[in-house]
Amino acid sequence: MNIPELQQKFNGQYKLTRQREIIFHTLTDHAGRHLSAEDIYNTVRQQYPEIGLATIYRAMELFNNLGIVQKLDFGDGCHRYELCDHHSRQHHHMICIVCGKVIEMAGYLPDKFEPDISHMNDFSILDYQLYFYGYCKECQSKYRK
Amino acid sequence: MNIPELQQKFNGQYKLTRQREIIFHTLTDHAGRHLSAEDIYNTVRQQYPEIGLATIYRAMELFNNLGIVQKLDFGDGCHRYELCDHHSRQHHHMICIVCGKVIEMAGYLPDKFEPDISHMNDFSILDYQLYFYGYCKECQSKYRK
DNA sequence: GTACATGCAAAAGATTTGCACTCTT
DNA sequence: AAGAGTGCAAATCTTTTGCATGTAC
Numbered sequence: 325m326n327i328p329e330l331q332q333k334f335n336g337q338y339k340l341t342r343q344r345e346i347i348f349h350t351l352t353d354h355a356g357r358h359l360s361a362e363d364i365y366n367t368v369r370q371q372y373p374e375i376g377l378a379t380i381y382r383a384m385e386l387f388n389n390l391g392i393v394q395k396l397d398f399g400d401g402c403h404r405y406e407l408c409d410h411h412s413r414q415h416h417h418m419i420c421i422v423c424g425k426v427i428e429m430a431g432y433l434p435d436k437f438e439p440d441i442s443h444m445n446d447f448s449i450l451d452y453q454l455y456f457y458g459y460c461k462e463c464q465s466k467y468r469k
Numbered sequence: 470m471n472i473p474e475l476q477q478k479f480n481g482q483y484k485l486t487r488q489r490e491i492i493f494h495t496l497t498d499h500a501g502r503h504l505s506a507e508d509i510y511n512t513v514r515q516q517y518p519e520i521g522l523a524t525i526y527r528a529m530e531l532f533n534n535l536g537i538v539q540k541l542d543f544g545d546g547c548h549r550y551e552l553c554d555h556h557s558r559q560h561h562h563m564i565c566i567v568c569g570k571v572i573e574m575a576g577y578l579p580d581k582f583e584p585d586i587s588h589m590n591d592f593s594i595l596d597y598q599l600y601f602y603g604y605c606k607e608c609q610s611k612y613r614k
Numbered sequence: 615g616t617a618c619a620t621g622c623a624a625a626a627g628a629t630t631t632g633c634a635c636t637c638t639t
Numbered sequence: 640a641a642g643a644g645t646g647c648a649a650a651t652c653t654t655t656t657g658c659a660t661g662t663a664c
Contacts, residue, residue, distance in 0.1 A: 449602070455598045458595045
């Protein structure tokens with residue numbers, strides 16, 4: 325995904341401001357990372373000190389609505405954002421329910437899984453998120469199964 | 470899941486208080502619903518007016534750590550809780566990224582999908598959550614794909 | 615008796631909002 | 640010019656925490 329594609333997604337309705345452009349670049353520069361609004365804020369601030377945190381939240385809401393980012397929840401008290409791209413469809417997250425550790429793993433849903441559902445519910449699917457919950461190696465002894 | 474099973478999960482370490490028992494019954498009485506802490510609080514309060522909201526949160530954290538409930542995030546500003554049971558492994562959630570509507574759908578991951586991963590990462594999986602994001606029928610016209 | 619649990623009120627955080635001002639198109 | 644977007648500060652809300660007291664085992 326690049327700036328012209330972003331413009332295209334904006335479809336004339338939303339404007340490509342300097343702030344949104346820098347935020348977008350922050351996301352592409354950290355592809356594969358799980359950035360919180362605060363993380364993005366701190367990064368963008370280095371290049372554009374006047375930026376407000378509210379702008380980050382507003383951009384994330386727009387990007388999420390347009391299917392540009394996924395909003396993730398690992399249960400650590402804030403939402404995290406990750407670009408939607410080919411890569412994002414091929415990894416999932418395992419979260420330790422005791423210590424909160426997040427482990428990424430490769431994998432994708434079986435091909436036939438998704439289209440069926442979409443058709444069944446008049447729901448146009450852009451993306452999905454698959455979370456596995458359990459005990460990481462270190463925490464397996466602390467809580468019983 | 471019933472009270473003796475709950476006791477067993479507590480494993481002598483955690484106590485079966487009247488509050489936890491009522492909270493637990495609230496969950497079983499509303500199986501299949503997606504209750505927020507506030508929802509649970511309001512329900513429990515009818516039967517046990519002295520209950521504090523903090524107790525709900527503390528119980529939910531414990532139940533989640535013990536694999537009794539799943540903590541869900543539909544992006545509506547609060548976490549929601551649902552009992553883990555056989556049923557919970559057989560449905561997923563579709564969330565409209567525009568209006569936030571949540572649609573449940575039947576389905577489960579292919580059997581062979583899960584164990585591989587667990588083994589691969591020394592991660593003992595209790596449960597998983599699969600979210601699909603897209604546009605519901607009503608919102609498909611508001612934002613472009 | 616001893617850990618563990620609770621209620622309350624305060625604190626902490628994340629996210630949202632109102633508003634005057636500015637910028638993209 | 641006009642609709643959108645922004646920064647700031649205040650407001651909102653959810654969730655957590657400290658502490659004195661109460662309770663299950």
